Amino acid sequence: MKRLTTLLLSVVAIAGLSGCQKDAEQAAVAAPQQTFKWKLVTSWPKNFPGLGTAPERFATMVNDMSAGRLQIKVYGAGELVPALQVFDAVSQGTAEMGHSGAYYWKGKAAAAQFFTSVPFGLTAQEMNGWIQYGGGQQLWEEVYAPFNLLPLPGGNTGVQMGGWFNKEINSVSDLEGLKMRIPGLGGEVLARAGGTPVTLPGGEIFTSLQTGAIDATEWVGPYNDLAFGLYKVAKHYYYPGWHEPGSMMEFVINKTAFEKLPKDLQAIVRVATKAINEDMLAEYTTRNQAALTELKEKHGVDVRAFPDDVLSKLQVLSEQVVAEVSAADPLAQKVYNSYKNYRDQVKAYHAVSEQAYINARD
């Protein structure tokens, strides 16, 4: 209010000397209320449930909070850049911002794999704790700094499902020769268990399972899996998703673009990402439970647990894989040390809180 009054008075004072019209326009040009237009590229189909609706909500929040001073246009995968070029596009400034998953960028920085989800790693609640109060954010910024990127949490799917199988998994030996669509660290673990991990984009999963080109696939959880119709081409739906126990999405922001924003718009962007990080997990928790009920009751899906000895074997192999990946890169090792230390402590805490409570209640 004060600033505007001063501005108006100064305009008028000058106008009194040299004519109102011209100086008013000059003052308006110098005003701080500049409008910014940003492009936000994503790795998801436009408005894909959960993953794709989150950046749309983010853009709406920012637009509303800034009264239109920061307008963000969201692009689905392939609209401006391909799904897996989000990191490069934002790093180079083709887009000011992106929404994706850090583990896609392991080729750029091995340490990036710790900032989405790790086999037998942190849950959503634990991940938020590590990132925000356990030193994770600082490490993440260090990993992305060479790319001129500021990373921020962008939502979480919660614990994913183990996947869709056309073969029963009754023992570790049933994993041998299993052709399964499972990317990243989870795929490497499967390979060590004797399986054959396959990387396929989402759009090819259904047909590959139908034709028998693959024996199994993981995707996300009931909400997204129901939308894909995977229950039509697979016999068994296994749990839990040991390979992705709480996948955190990411916002990446081009630092040069961010620094051009006034402080209030910077704060608006930061706070909106926190709100989205909270919102996505709430949405998945609710939609997943409704979808699971529909899968079981309407589609008669056979939902079953991996046997304990299979999970134990996968956990041993996971620890080996993650330790080896970390040992090969000094920054990955630094991140892993922090992550592992947090996980060990939080396990002890959850043994007396979340885990103890849910086991007592259910």
Added chain:
Amino acid sequence: MKRLTTLLLSVVAIAGLSGCQKDAEQAAVAAPQQTFKWKLVTSWPKNFPGLGTAPERFATMVNDMSAGRLQIKVYGAGELVPALQVFDAVSQGTAEMGHSGAYYWKGKAAAAQFFTSVPFGLTAQEMNGWIQYGGGQQLWEEVYAPFNLLPLPGGNTGVQMGGWFNKEINSVSDLEGLKMRIPGLGGEVLARAGGTPVTLPGGEIFTSLQTGAIDATEWVGPYNDLAFGLYKVAKHYYYPGWHEPGSMMEFVINKTAFEKLPKDLQAIVRVATKAINEDMLAEYTTRNQAALTELKEKHGVDVRAFPDDVLSKLQVLSEQVVAEVSAADPLAQKVYNSYKNYRDQVKAYHAVSEQAYINARD
């Protein structure tokens, strides 16, 4: 930008007719960039760890995002109004906003008890799902509408601890005659198990336990309990906190004050509450685990689980108490039906996700 330019041009146009100075002042008064100053009253000591730091962070976020156009001053309990008059003060407009816990207002509206935590009820993640995507928010607004209040989630402590005891709890009979500081629904459950619930403000707990005036107390969790020094005056630290499995704090906003804000400031307030709701749980998760380690390793605290049969009995009694409280009030019954339906479904989902995963990992 356009708006300001138009404003300046119109000021100047009028000035051309009748003199710049006077009309500029009138236009400034009508300008949209008004500054608002709000009071935010809380039920916590000023800057109390977690509960009290959250509203301070909220005020900072709002100030930063609004470039000082909405300035919020936070008051600790008793500074402007007593801890348990937050609801009334905001309802009547003494303060524009408050930060507290809904279950304190059961005397105003029985249904309010469902919006903090319920014995054997929802965890933090589940509560966020119910409130935001399961119909909880709409019901909460209905409960608070007669009081001219808009409620919004304001953080979560996660699963609390069962409490500090100077007597071992080895069977249900050990609860008989137990004098324990435990308010609300949890206290009613203890009473039905033969105990004597006592209501005491936080500041009197330590001495009451030390003198033997009470045999036991619950408070929050390791982070807050360590700060209170309760380990010095109690022998055993029990888990889990069956009575408060995920206590959601609340922001309450005077609706008349809220409606006076321009749309962008309204959006800023709403989004900042979501960010705080996410932030507090991350903070508690991290600080609780560090505090638990300190309690065990530095202070040698005996951390132990309630026996299974004690938890089973408390669960049966809890279901009875909650059903009876609901049956006595139509709106409480409506809220309970929604809450219970959500809990039953989410239990089924967590059996294959969070619960299955944590049990496999740990």
